[in-house]
Amino acid sequence: MVQQPMSPNSSNQSEQSEQVEKIYLPRTSESENLKKIRHTASHVMAMAVQKLFPKAQVTIGPWIENGFYYDFDNPEPFSENDLKVIKKEMAKIINRKLAVIREEVSREEAERRIQEIKEPYKLEILADIKEEPITIYHLGNEWWDLCAGPHLENISELNPKAIELESVAGAYWRGDETKAQLQRIYATAWESPEQLTEYKRRKEEALRRDHRKLGKELGLFIFSDLVGPGLPLWTPKGTLLRSTLEDFLKQEQLKRGYLSVVTPHIARVDLFKTSGHWQKYKEDMFPLMADNEEAAAQEQGFVMKPMNCPFHIQIYKSELRSYRELPMRLAEFGTVYRYEQSGELGGLTRVRGFTVDDSHLFVTPEQLDSEFLSVVDLILSVFNSLQLKNFKARLSFRDPASDKYIGSDEVWDKAEGAIRRAVETLGMDHFEGIGEAAFYGPKLDFIFSDALEREWQLGTVQVDYNLPERFDLEYVAEDGVRKRPVMIHRAPFGSLERLIGILIEEYAGDFPLWLAPVQARLLPVGDTQLDFAKDAVAKMRALGIRAEVDTSGDRLGKQIRNAEKEKIPVMAVVGAKEVETNTLSIRTRASGELGVIAVDEVVDKMKNAIAKFENF
Ligand SMILES: [Zn+2]
Ligand SMILES: [Zn+2]
Numbered sequence: 001m002v003q004q005p006m007s008p009n010s011s012n013q014s015e016q017s018e019q020v021e022k023i024y025l026p027r028t029s030e031s032e033n034l035k036k037i038r039h040t041a042s043h044v045m046a047m048a049v050q051k052l053f054p055k056a057q058v059t060i061g062p063w064i065e066n067g068f069y070y071d072f073d074n075p076e077p078f079s080e081n082d083l084k085v086i087k088k089e090m091a092k093i094i095n096r097k098l099a100v101i102r103e104e105v106s107r108e109e110a111e112r113r114i115q116e117i118k119e120p121y122k123l124e125i126l127a128d129i130k131e132e133p134i135t136i137y138h139l140g141n142e143w144w145d146l147c148a149g150p151h152l153e154n155i156s157e158l159n160p161k162a163i164e165l166e167s168v169a170g171a172y173w174r175g176d177e178t179k180a181q182l183q184r185i186y187a188t189a190w191e192s193p194e195q196l197t198e199y200k201r202r203k204e205e206a207l208r209r210d211h212r213k214l215g216k217e218l219g220l221f222i223f224s225d226l227v228g229p230g231l232p233l234w235t236p237k238g239t240l241l242r243s244t245l246e247d248f249l250k251q252e253q254l255k256r257g258y259l260s261v262v263t264p265h266i267a268r269v270d271l272f273k274t275s276g277h278w279q280k281y282k283e284d285m286f287p288l289m290a291d292n293e294e295a296a297a298q299e300q301g302f303v304m305k306p307m308n309c310p311f312h313i314q315i316y317k318s319e320l321r322s323y324r325e326l327p328m329r330l331a332e333f334g335t336v337y338r339y340e341q342s343g344e345l346g347g348l349t350r351v352r353g354f355t356v357d358d359s360h361l362f363v364t365p366e367q368l369d370s371e372f373l374s375v376v377d378l379i380l381s382v383f384n385s386l387q388l389k390n391f392k393a394r395l396s397f398r399d400p401a402s403d404k405y406i407g408s409d410e411v412w413d414k415a416e417g418a419i420r421r422a423v424e425t426l427g428m429d430h431f432e433g434i435g436e437a438a439f440y441g442p443k444l445d446f447i448f449s450d451a452l453e454r455e456w457q458l459g460t461v462q463v464d465y466n467l468p469e470r471f472d473l474e475y476v477a478e479d480g481v482r483k484r485p486v487m488i489h490r491a492p493f494g495s496l497e498r499l500i501g502i503l504i505e506e507y508a509g510d511f512p513l514w515l516a517p518v519q520a521r522l523l524p525v526g527d528t529q530l531d532f533a534k535d536a537v538a539k540m541r542a543l544g545i546r547a548e549v550d551t552s553g554d555r556l557g558k559q560i561r562n563a564e565k566e567k568i569p570v571m572a573v574v575g576a577k578e579v580e581t582n583t584l585s586i587r588t589r590a591s592g593e594l595g596v597i598a599v600d601e602v603v604d605k606m607k608n609a610i611a612k613f614e615n616f
Helices: 010-018 032-052 080-095 107-117 120-128 193-209 211-217 236-255 269-275 277-284 293-297 309-317 365-385 409-426 466-470 496-506 527-542 556-565 576-581 599-611
Strands: 067-073 100-105 134-139 143-146 163-172 181-189 266-268 302-304 328-337 353-363 391-397 430-434 443-449 455-464 486-491 520-524 547-549 570-574 583-588 592-598
Touching: 032 067, 032 080, 032 134, 032 143, 032 181, 080 163, 100 107, 107 120, 107 134, 120 143, 163 193, 181 193, 193 211, 193 496, 211 496, 236 328, 236 353, 236 365, 236 496, 266 269, 269 277, 269 302, 269 309, 269 466, 309 328, 309 353, 309 466, 309 486, 353 365, 353 496, 365 409, 365 443, 365 455, 365 486, 391 409, 409 443, 409 455, 455 466, 455 496, 466 486, 520 527, 520 556, 527 547, 527 570, 527 576, 527 599, 556 570, 570 576, 570 599, 576 583, 576 592, 583 599, 592 599
Parallel strands: 391 430, 520 547, 520 570
Antiparallel strands: 067 181, 100 134, 134 143, 163 181, 266 302, 328 353, 353 486, 391 443, 443 455, 455 486, 570 583, 583 592
């Protein structure tokens, strides 16, 4: 799969050239070499552990995205110091340049050898291997394990300086709490020490940017055990952030002829039987709320909405529409509920209740191409205002071999054709994601790659001939004949929760001025400057600038430290001199010390910068 970034923009290029040398980190799933390195390193680690801890038994040790792990049955948990000793032992073993030798044996022979070394876990693993012959891999003639490969030919191809043992965690055999408690060692191995250094740098950076940590520090959202997992609660500051994003998009939509609607959070399950969600999507929905057992047995009752589309369809359908009314663009910040597995929930990027910046466009077939293009244009302008540069477009099409879709091949071909035409008209770099379509239609998804080269799906546009069919939607065409409209589903943000999680990490908590919940804080040196500071804040607020005064009474140094910790874009110090000259002493996160500036000028500059989505 070729994934090309979209035309890189200039500011992004200059950022990259500032770095001494950009080190590419291959993904395990894409690199056969990395798979071999990690697989081989995991055997070397197991050999080292068994050498140092003769009671340790090996179980499984697969590669994972950023390294590998190995689960051991050992009477004592491994300590941090044990990891150091194990790593040293691994270097010694690697130095001995042992060959990795493949051997094929019969099932009986494999069983005999396992009995000989008394490793009962291997017997269970052997029972799971269906194919014969059984493959055994030896390191020299000193150590062996059941394995399917792939491996390096000689362990000397491993570079001990590119290997790191990272942490120890408890794990159950087969992930089953009733079975033996094992010790899992997480480790990583790369092609070169430079790659390992870059990996560690990114890991640290990811921790620094973690939106769960920053969200707490910046006071944006909380979770509550009593409310439940995957259900974030937005604090006043976080709510300001949300409504700034909402207001921004609503303004854009108003300019582009969208109509706002509001729909309920629950509906009769029949609505979702008609749309096909109940048949195709039930597993991801919260369970049915039925009045009694009989209703439950007949699958009658209410459900939380997993999507907004069928509601908007009801509004469209409430009157006979004429071609003159089309395109009709119904928009709603609609909160939906999906029953994600609790193991999959983490921060804001995977939640059970979230708000989609949803819209459904009802268009004539002739309007489809131009409407689709204008939606893409809206999405690109949203990304531009959010200062998100590094994304690419994925054509998310159906997998012809799967039966998870509704509708005929003919309408799917039509819908996929429309998306392909749009991307070609715009000359956008893109790649295909077969099997990534929604069950009712293909999508154009925008995949954003963040500062650490992690990929996130943001905005989406979908072409849909199927729901208009299922709900029997019509409009009266110019010739008086009733015809079927086409639907476009679109959400530039995707969901507010996910977007905010991604933005926190991308900005490392430093929101652009227009988005920051608190845009300016005035820091009075003493109580005598308090009234002046309050007046200046009132001027700013009158123009819509989110400003506040530090009324803690703390000394200036502490006020500055607090404002910095909260990453407030503009700090304005007010001392006796500032009061006398009607000025503010300005320090911004984007530009540093700006010196003493007249109050009116500060207000003007902030207002202009905010309107242009620029920093100050
Ligand atoms: Zn192996
Ligand atoms: Zn929809």
